[in-house]
Amino acid sequence: MNNYHWNWGIFFQTIQNGDVTYLTWIIQALGWTIAISLLAWVIALALGSLFGTLRTVPHRGLALLGHAWVEFFRNVPILMQLFIWYFVVPEMLPHDLSVWVKQMDPQISGFIFSVIALGLFTSARVAEQVRAGIQSLSRGQRAAGLAIGFTTFQTYRYVLLPMAFRIIIPPLTSEFMNAFKNSGVAYSVGVWELVFVSNQMVEETGGQVIESLIVPTILYIICSYTANRVMYFIEKRSRVPGLIVAK
Amino acid sequence: MKKHHLLLALVAGLVVQTANAQALDGTLKKIKDSNSITLGIRESSFPLSYLDASQKPIGYHIDICNAIVDAVKAKLALPKLEVKTQAVTSQNRIPLVVNGTVDLECGSTTNNLDRQKQVAFAPTTYITQVRIAVKKASGIKTLEQLHGKPIVTSTGTTSVQLIRANEKGKNLDFKEVYGKDHADSFLMLEQDRAAAFVLDDNLLMGEIANSKAPQDYELVGEPLSTEPIAIMLRKDDPQFKGLVTATINSMAKNGTLTKLYNKWFESPIPPKNLKLNLPLSAALKDAFANPNDKPAESYKK
Amino acid sequence: MFASLDFSIVLQAIPAILQGLLYSLELTVVAMVGGVILGTLLALCRLSSNAYLGFAAKVYVDLMRSIPLLMMILWFFLLVPLMTGVRMGPENSALITFTLFQAAFYSEIMRAGIQSIAKGQINAGFALGMTYSQTMANVILPQAFRNMLPVLLTQTFVLFQDTSLVYAVGARDLLWAAKTVGINNGRTVEMYIFVSLIYFVICFSLSMLVKYMNKRIAIIR
Incomplete structure (x- = not known):
């Protein structure tokens, strides 16, 4: 460590040819990271619940659709999925739409594509948890729902899903944390989030790599730990009485 | 010094x-x-x-x-x-x-x-001189013509702050796009997501030489910097x-x-x-x- | 643009891609084996009656699970040589990082697996005169492994996909090989699509295997 030239004051210096400090950069980057992660999580939760549920319904076609969704979006690394969304999909659109997409404001389009890619990627994993949750319920629950005259939809809405979701909160917590950790891929389409700013800081400060890496790392730890605590709070409030996990 | x-x-x-x-x-x-x-x-x-x-x-x-x-x-x-x-x-x-x-x-x-x-x-x-690469067909010849248009460069390069310096110094406004490496950045130029690609001349010439249609691109304008x-x-x-x-x-x-x-x-x-x-x-x-x-x-x- | 895609480049790229794929698979297997061993030890620490051991293991696991893998890879590659003076290439550095990182995830899975075994089994082991470690090794762990195998495999294909992150330190994996060929020929799009297909085929096969195992294991219960 003797050779390294430390400079913790770097965060309070103004960026080259700019008006703000490196600290401001990092704070703005944190904002983008949180925005991408939360929006992607909303998409993932909605679509994941839908397709995960479809996998368990007594209808071959719908179950297959749910299955295809999961396999399609979880078997290719997120970095490549984002590349395909950003560079390949717009080329397949009709000409006018393609031009419109490509001429969007770059920061906005990078942000939108990142949210879509991360949201769909995460939705496949959420769907797997939802399916596992529904299948872990005893068969009697479904039968009971149908027996009291509920339709299949009502059985899911009032009996199966409320139970399943309370059971799968712990694995969903991991996926929520993963959404934060995976949001770093957005740097590859030019969104100024934490990984991007960390890279750019190393370059513009002439190699203050430890300082430029440690702050984003700590911010990531704080974010995913907060996600973990929030989910834990929800989990505690919603534990199903009578199951082993409810101490 | x-x-x-x-x-x-x-x-x-x-x-x-x-x-x-x-x-x-x-x-x-x-x-x-x-x-x-x-x-x-x-x-x-x-x-x-x-x-x-x-x-x-x-x-x-x-x-x-x-x-x-x-x-x-x-x-x-x-x-x-x-x-x-x-x-x-x-x-x-x-x-x-x-x-x-x-x-x-x-x-x-x-x-x-x-x-x-x-x-x-x-x-x-x-x-090296930091230059601007454009598609010949675009007709762009100077940095000023890029006002209001998207410009791409690669993350983690000095070009990012050079563009910033030019915006500030010449009162221009660009929409910056960033590729994670030079190949991605060039792809943005190729796909018309960006009107220009700003980077070291040798790297730009290298990307152009390896591209599908090298004759479609050229370097234009004054160098942004000499390093x-x-x-x-x-x-x-x-x-x-x-x-x-x-x-x-x-x-x-x-x-x-x-x-x-x-x-x-x-x-x-x-x-x-x-x-x-x-x-x-x-x-x-x-x-x-x-x-x-x-x-x-x-x-x- | 699509008319201009030229997949003949893919044929030329095959030797390079195979070499990259081999490294990606090696990284996956080493990290899986190392991670399962280390992860099992961590799980045993967390479940042990020693509070300090349990706490240390918990801190390790929570920390590893909170840091993005990409950051871990960068840290390990840059900082370990700076602090210890030991130099290593990106390939070896990634092997160690992945093992340490995956251990945290496998340990959570193993902990759940061990906890899913009925308590009576431990008592039964003790009743037969076995020590704690004998009971763990001969009674509990074999059953836990068996129960957890599908989840362990699922985690492994997440791991296989994550190996694509080592490009950040320049290790020569599958993605690196494809990218290099693509750059030299101005054909990055084709190579990205091709590599996505390779990942898909491998991960899809693994997920089918997990599905099959789930069915087999369901009979045991």
């Missing part, structure tokens, strides 16, 4: 270890002890350091580094010195030199004062730096550098056997005549 020399002199004065010329220290001692030297290479910095079709590092700086390795072999009497290579990126090259993973960084690194706080540089071997590119080594290591400097100085004096320049910048090069067509600039001719390690700051007009 002066301040910096003062600093170097101060450091040199504190580290009184050059007294005995025979006793090896620093990198040379490390090389002797391990019987190996590690070169840091870039994988797509045309034509300074990149990979050929068999994924072997080649290029102008690789040739120069090999000459330095030969000089090390001769000086240490180690004919069987093992030469290792280590791929580096713009993000990790400086830490890898500092932490000892890489002994000699043969990529394309701008010599500037901020970096000199962490590392040392060999005499300048290439002078000395040099081989990078560890700081406070006078023995090794002395050897590297002496080797490059003699290559500059006896015309080897000019010949190598011609080989990589003006003749057909792998992988596609295309010429970059970047003639030897007056500034670089001057640097070959008077080898020096002046930082980028002294090239500012």
Whole structure:
């Protein structure tokens, strides 16, 4: 460590040819990271619940659709999925739409594509948890729902899903944390989030790599730990009485 | 500049270890002890350091580094010195030199004062100009014409802040787009997501030469900046730096550098056997005549 | 643009791609085996009656699970040589990082697996005169492994996909090989699509295997 030239004051210096400090950069980057992660999580939760549920319904076609969704979006690394969304999909659109997409404001389009890619990627994993949750319920629950005259939809809405979701909160917590950790891929389409700013800081400060890496790392730890605590709070409030996990 | 020399002199004065010329220290001692030297290479910095079709590092700086390795072999009497290579990126090259993973960084690194706080540089071997690449069909000829249009550059490069400086200085407003590497950035130009690609001239010419339709692109406008590119080594290591400097100085004096320049910048090069067509600039001719390690700051007009 | 895609480049790229794929698979297997061993030890620490051991293991696991893998890879590659003076290439550095990182995830899975075994089994082991470690090794762990195998495999294909992150330190994996060929020929789009297909085929096969195992294991219960 003797050779390294430390400079913790770097965060309070103004960026080259700019008006703000490196600290401001990092704070703005944190904002983008949180925005991408939360929006992607909303998409993932909605679509994941839908397709995960479809996998368990007594209808071959719908179950297959749910299955295809999961396999399609979880078997290719997120970095490549984002590349395909950003560079390949717009080329397949009709000409006018393609031009419109490509001429969007770059920061906005990078942000939108990142949210879509991360949201769909995460939705496949959420769907797997939802399916596992529904299948872990005893068969009697479904039968009971149908027996009291509920339709299949009502059985899911009032009996199966409320139970399943309370059971799968712990694995969903991991996926929520993963959404934060995976949001770093957005740097590859030019969104100024934490990984991007960390890279750019190393370059513009002439190699203050430890300082430029440690702050984003700590911010990531704080974010995913907060996600973990929030989910834990929800989990505690919603534990199903009578199951082993409810101490 | 002066301040910096003062600093170097101060450091040199504190580290009184050059007294005995025979006793090896620093990198040379490390090389002797391990019987190996590690070169840091870039994988797509045309034509300074990149990979050929068999994924072997080649290029102008690789040739120069090999000459330095030969000089090390001769000086240490180690004919069987093992030469290792280590791929580096713009993000990790400086830490890898500092932490000892890489002994000699043969990529394309701008010599500037901020970096000199962490590392040392060999005499300048290439002078790059940051230029604007556009599609010929766009009709764009100047930076001013790009006002309000999207401009792409690669993350982690000096071009990012150069664009910022031009916006501020000339009261222009660009929509910046960033690729994670030069290939992605070029793709943005190719797909019309960006009207222009701003980067070092040699890298731009390399991307254009490797593209599907090289004849569709051109470099336009005034250079945004001029920067000395040099081989990078560890700081406070006078023995090794002395050897590297002496080797490059003699290559500059006896015309080897000019010949190598011609080989990589003006003749057909792998992988596609295309010429970059970047003639030897007056500034670089001057640097070959008077080898020096002046930082980028002294090239500012 | 699509008319201009040229997949003939893919044929030329196959030797390089195979070499990259081999490294990606090696990284996956080493990290899986190392991670399962280390992860099992961590799980045993967390479940042990020693509070300090349990706490240390918990801190390790929570920390590893909170840091993005990309950051871990960068840290390990840059900082370990700076602090210890030991130099290593990106390939070896990634092997160690992945093992340490995956251990945290496998340990959580193993902990759940061990906890899913009925307590009576431990008592039964003790009743037969076995020591704690004998009971763990001969009674509990074999059953836990068996129960957890599908989840372990699922985690492994997440791991296989994550190996694509080592490009950040320049290790020569599958993605790196494809990218290099693509750059040299101005054909990055084709190579990205091709590599995505390779990932898909491998991960899809693994997920089918997991599905099959789930069915087999369901009979045991």
